[in-house]
Amino acid sequence: MTESNRGLLLALFSYSMWGSFVLFFSLLKHIPATEVLLHRVIWSFLFVAIILTLSKNWGRAKTALLNRRLLLxxxxxxxxxxxxWGLYIWAVSVNRAVDASLGYFINPLVAICLGVIFFKESLAVYQKVAILVASLGVAxxxxxxxxxxxxxxxxxxxxxxYGLVRKKTQVDTVTGLMIETIxxxxxxxxxxxxxxxxGQQHFSISTDGALLILAGVLTALPLLAFSAAAHRLSLTILGFMTYLAPTLQLLSAVLILDEPFDDGDLITFxxxxxxxxxxxxxxxxxxRKTPRSIA
Structure with missing residues (x-):
């Protein structure tokens, strides 16, 4: 298998997992979102700690912990x-997963706006048009x-x-997640x-307990897969695949969880x-045009 194909499979795995989160967290609707969040943090920390131990990469984490500016x-x-995380879990628990999926569709355009504000990046005409059309949808x-x-x-x-802050930090994905969960x-x-x-906690040796532990594992696993895929695929392919996760979330919410999706939602989306x-x-x-102009 070529590196490109391996990267494609890793990316499909990570985006498919993110896209299935709506179904997974719907299984925990009866547990308060804040409690699900605390377990997501704790078990993510333990899972990533195991990964760092097995890969013998604790040195990076220790270095990061000694850097006050990086810690801030x-x-x-x-x-x-x-x-x-908390808002997404809550949205799924109150049958608002359609709204949540809309947020992740909008995210790439928000990232462009943040780039303009914080990095003084200039916008191409097509980017301005895209932001205008999206703004009309929200309006x-x-x-x-x-x-x-x-x-x-x-x-x-x-x-x-979050992406903006992480872009400014010189730390890899796994180490960053480790420090964040710490x-x-x-x-x-x-x-x-x-x-x-x-006497209000729901964790026990039961299905709920297993799902709460799994929430942490499912947080870290797609990140690890995505990090590996990003080294093997072009940004163009990754850019297109970004929309796979919210698409799966939307389809799951409407077709499986029977959330409402009316004409107004259709126009906005x-x-x-x-x-x-x-x-x-x-x-x-x-x-495609840039190489030709350089040549």
Missing amino acids: ALFCSSLLIATN YKIIGMGELPWIALTLAISFGL LLLPFAVAYWLWLLFQ SMIWLALLIFSGGAIWRR
Whole structure:
């Protein structure tokens, strides 16, 4: 098997896992989202710790822990990703997975806007058009339906800011996740102890306990696969595959979990999809044109 094919399989694995999160977390609807989040943090930490031990890569984590500036940045990223995780879990638990999937469709466009704001990146015409079309889709949701898509916007912005912070940190994916979960661990453990004291915790040797442990494993596993895939695939292929996860989330929410998807949702999503088509098509056209202009 070629490296490219291996990378493709790894990317499909990671995006398919992310796309199936809506089904997985729907199995934990009866448990408060904050409790599911604390277990996601704790078991992610333990799983990544095992990975680092087996790969003998604790040296990177120790170096990162001694870097105060890096720790501050990763503390910010840990709060952002915890917000993103918690809101997503809650959205699924209250049958708002369709709104959550919209957030991850919007995310690439949010990332462009953040690049302009923080890195002074210039926008190509196709990027401006894509952002305009997406903004019209969100505006329709607000004006036409009288509803602010706050779940989608919060997920998109929190994940976009998370990506921004991580871009500024010189740390690999696994080490970064390790430090983030270490920083969140005291809060998670304290909350778990409080739930135990109140007699309100749901963890036990049962199906629920196994699913809560699995939540941590499923957090780290696709990240590891994606990190490996990113070294083997072009950004164009990865860019297209980014939309696989929210597409699977949307289809799962509507076709399997029977969440409502009315004409208003169809219009909003259609405009977002059109924006993404313009964005992806423009990026491909630009990459193909650049080598010719250099030659």
